[in-house]
Amino acid sequence: MRVKIINNPSxxxxxVQKSLEIIVGRLVLENIFKTVDKFDTRGKFDAMNExxxxxxxxxxxxxVVGGDGTLNEVINGMMKADLRLPFAVIPAGTVNDFANYLSIPNDIDGICDMFRNGRLIDIDVCKVNENYFINVAAAGLLTDVAIKASVASKTVFGKFAYYAEGIKEIPKQLFKSIKLEFKYNCKSFVEDVMLxxxxxSSSAGGFKKFAPQAGLNDGKFDVCIFKKIDIFDAATLFLKIIRGDHINNENVIYFQTDNLYVKCLDDSNMNIDIDGENGGPLPAKFEIISSGLKIFIPDYLKFNNKL
Ligand SMILES: Nc1ncnc2c1ncn2[C@@H]1O[C@H](COP(=O)(O)OP(=O)(O)OP(=O)(O)O)[C@@H](O)[C@H]1O
Incomplete structure (x- = not known):
């Protein structure tokens, strides 16, 4: 294989980045990687531009060696340049929602084994306005936590940087709600929404069962809307999200679709977070590119019926 590595060293x-030489060295010696060209990102949009x-x-x-944000840039680079190359992920981010959903290993032996015995599968790519994502786009309460947690604090504290930022934001945000209009498949409704x-995929914000019915190549995305609720209901709902049994809750609207339009009906300035990065303000038009890209996954994942 002729391989282009996009590495986010931060x-x-x-x-994981420190083990990259060992991983590549082994795969080159075994003749699995025939040529390797590594690019280290230095900041925003470097991965996409490369x-x-x-x-x-x-x-x-x-x-892709990095987290959800680096992966998102690579996906955007490919889709915008109309380059449909297969890709693989070496999870090296803070949360790695997407790689965790696919149970992609993050140890040297597991990663090498993925390249020795892995296989390609088709995955859907989602588009929101002019940008693409493969994991999650969200807006509302706490969705800006990923953007606010600094690179330095994520390097030192890992996931705890997000928790710390989240705890700071909850009191400021819990009493807010935004009036949104949702349109899909000729239906439309208006709701006071927190998020x-x-x-x-099913995994978002570190919650593995956020969208328990999601499949990566089912030609649809899963929409999960949280209505405005009080702090007591919010605590109960939080526990349900961990277990993945929130989707039938009266405060949650959950559906699958291949098209969606979301518009803000009040003067809130709501931004969309795309795979942990700022994706600009509403309104948002969501589309799906069914089987838009191919990802290289470990062989044992063939037993996962969600794929
Ligand atoms: N050399 C660099 N130094 C600092 N920041 C960088 C560098 N290269 C890229 N970045 C920034 O890193 C961000 C992407 O980080 P990424 O999401 O991959 O990791 P993470 O935030 O630790 O993980 P996750 O999103 O899985 O929680 C991009 O917004 C980009 O601007």
Whole structure:
């Protein structure tokens, strides 16, 4: 395989990145990686811009070393440049929602084994306005936590940086709600909402069962809308989200669709968070590109019926 590595040297706690030479060295010696070209990002949009420079036929696989944000940039680079190269993920971020959903290993032996015995599967790609995502887009209460937690604090504290930022934000945000209009498949409704999320995989914000019915190549995304509730109901709901049994709750609207339009009906300035990065303000038009890309996954995942 001719491989292009896009490495974010600052994502997560920077532990996996330190093992990258060993992983690549082994795979080159075993002749699995025939040529390797590594690019280290230095800041925002570096990963996307580097991917957009790749020429058709130059590589067989893009390997993303980073978290959900780096992966999102690589996906955007490919989709915007109309480059449909297969990609693989070496999870090196703080939360790694997408890689965790696919149970992608993060240890040296597991990663090497994935490249020795893995296989390609099709996955859907979601589009919101002019940007793409493969995991989650969300707006509302606490969705800006990922953006507010600093790179330095994520490197030192890992996931706890998000929890710390979340705890600071809860009292400020819990009493807010936003009036939103949702339209899909000729239906429309208006709701006072605390948060809504549009998911391709089931995992978001570290909650593995956020969208328990989601499938990566079912041609649909799962929409999860949390209505305005009080703090007591919020605590109960929080526990239900951990277990994945929130979707039948009276304060939650959950459905699957391949199209969605969301508009703000009051003067709130609501931004969409796309895979942990700022995706600009509402309104938002969501579309799905069914089987838009191919991802390289470990062989044992064939037993996962969600794929
Ligand atoms: N060399 C660098 N130094 C600092 N920041 C960088 C560098 N390269 C890229 N970035 C920034 O890193 C962000 C992406 O980080 P990424 O999401 O991959 O890691 P994470 O936030 O630790 O993990 P996760 O999103 O899974 O929680 C991008 O917004 C980009 O601006």
């Amino acid at each position: 994502s997560g706690r920077t532990i 991917v957009m420079k790749i020429k058709e036929g130059e590589f067989d696989l893009i390997v 809504f999320a549009v998911l391709n």
